[in-house]
Amino acid sequence: MPKKIIQNFNIEFLSILDENGKADSKLMPKLSNNDIKLMYELMKKTRIFDEKALKLQREGRLGTYASSLGQEAAQIGSAYALDKEDFIFPSFREQGVYLLRGMPIDQYLAYWRGDERGMYSTKKVNMFTVTIPVGTHMLHAAGFGWASKIKKESRVVVTYFGDGATSEGDFHEAMNFASVFEIPLIFICQNNQYAISVPVSKQTKSATIAQKAIAYGMYGIKVDGNDVFAMYKSTKEAVERAKKGKPTLIEAFTYRRNDHTTSDDAKKYRNDKELKQWDKKDPIERLKKYMITKKLWTKEYEEELDRKFNDEMDEAIKKMESIEDPKKEDILNYVYAELDENLKEQKEELK
Template sequence: MRTYSWEEEIPAHQVLAPDGSVVGEWPESLDDERLRSFYRWMVFARRFDQRALTLHRQGRLGTYAPFSGQEAAQIGSFAALEKTDWVFPSYREVAGMMYHGLPPEMALLFSKGHPDAGKVPAELNMLPGKIVIAAQILHAVGAAWACKQRGEDRVASAFFGDGATSQGDFHEALNFAAVFRVPAVFFCQNNQFAISVPVTRQMATPTVAQKAVAYGIEGIRVDGNDVVAVYAAMCRAVARARAGGGPTLVEAVTYRQGPHTTADDPRRYRDPQVHQTWVEALDPIRRLRLCLERRGAWDEAAESAWIREADERIAAAVERAESYPAPDAAEVLFGHVYAEPTPALAAQRAGFLAEQAEGGANGWPGAR
């Protein structure tokens, strides 16, 4: 493994140039049909994201964390994982989580504050999106260590943003994973900002990937808006972990086109010219479509047909989310604290139910 000095920037690996031309080594396992699948999912995710923002503005969805601009980083990385692998996402991995099997309506329930949003389908070894920054990285290491102890052919992957690398949990997780050579992959979506704090104010090193050197593990830096390069890098990291080679830190250099959340105004801290370049010239969906068109694998008719189908699926997901039964407030607040309720908890529940009986509602905001 090549090592780097602290001031030396690791170049970002690239396969597709912004104009869709191939400038790097093409993965042997990636054919046109798989590439079209990536594109369909990226378009679906972008339109889902746009619809979610509209729902928020209409008062039909709570605080939401958009991910437009990061579709290639998410789809390309999740595509390298098996359903049997463990996935530990942050709150912004909605595109990848849906690709991996999470029903879209569950992603909407998350922003509606419904407790059932945390009930990931049993067939998925995936945890709910973590809001506590960097906490899921430690969880992934624990799962990876368990897989190694049990002799299971599984990999645990943690997904996080550049801001998480400023948390102690990130460093503790990488150190433990390196010492015990657990089958883990740490995937950082460097979208340039931790809310309003730019990467240059978070760390003195030029890249996230080179932080791997301090822990004696492999670091890979990739163009996060190039879905082919992301897929190739993640496949390499996953294969290495599965073969017993230990963990890898992957940095996908991308850009969050929208706000940090719907409570944020990015115009207050972003350079408009830089923003325009990322949104127009470096957009990951545009790049992949140009590539597909060059290969004769996509055209305007296919685009129109897929947009119609994607919008229909999203509309159905919205309907399912909005018709989802409201939870029982008493059960949510008191039912999962102790296996057997204490006298004090039972008294609190009884008081709560009496108040709700007087108010004529079950106490859940969406039920009034």
């Protein structure tokens, strides 16, 4: 007897704004000119933040830092579709999301300088702290979203993570949990095609990351992650789904144009040709081209933004560097209720 097909599935790919800045009018989401300019400005601000942070690290004024170069549309387009009350669990590369939410820049920089107090302000912007352990925060997001649902809050929860994180058990547990318990959660995988030196082809045999949603009975979509309109639209739709208790997995297909972190050298494992191809797909340039055709961009506007964001950064850096250093003995505080003799001795030494 021939075998019967009992399940079929398709994975959609959403792209609205092409590399020449031309938008598909049939797919274009509803956005005012003001919204479009704001998105552009936030992407620029993220880029300027990133450039400054890298320089600070090179000068020994920040610790190890993870660049967001090339991923601005994936971050700004998606976060722009959320309400202030929605809660976000980021990984470690989401500068754009923190900036959009209004996280104080000096505080965010302080964190990257190694001062955990910099993360205290995240509560005010309805975000969780930067999470360095790969993938653990997806479960926190599922738990938070479930609690939020039980408390009958109307907020949606969003978690950002990389392609490498999809190989962690945490990803699969969080996906299953979210689907089974009908949690208002959106999973945003920034598939930047590398987990340090491991290319996505070695990470998974799935043709897309998006299709992993199917196994958990949820909707998954692959989106052009360098297209801010596509990211906005797919997230907006995911918010509506989440509110009905249906989580979504969005695969934002993008590229990490910088080293993994300032402790890495990507030249050792990828070639210039590939990098150049992705330079051409720059998300900011793409939106700029669109804005030029709509007469929303001028040279003076661009210069004004550069000036404004550079000044804002310089001001924040000054503020960050004037923060009093944390007490050395704090390393040993708050971990154990009582310190054993060994740790007590170490604490005295630190003092």
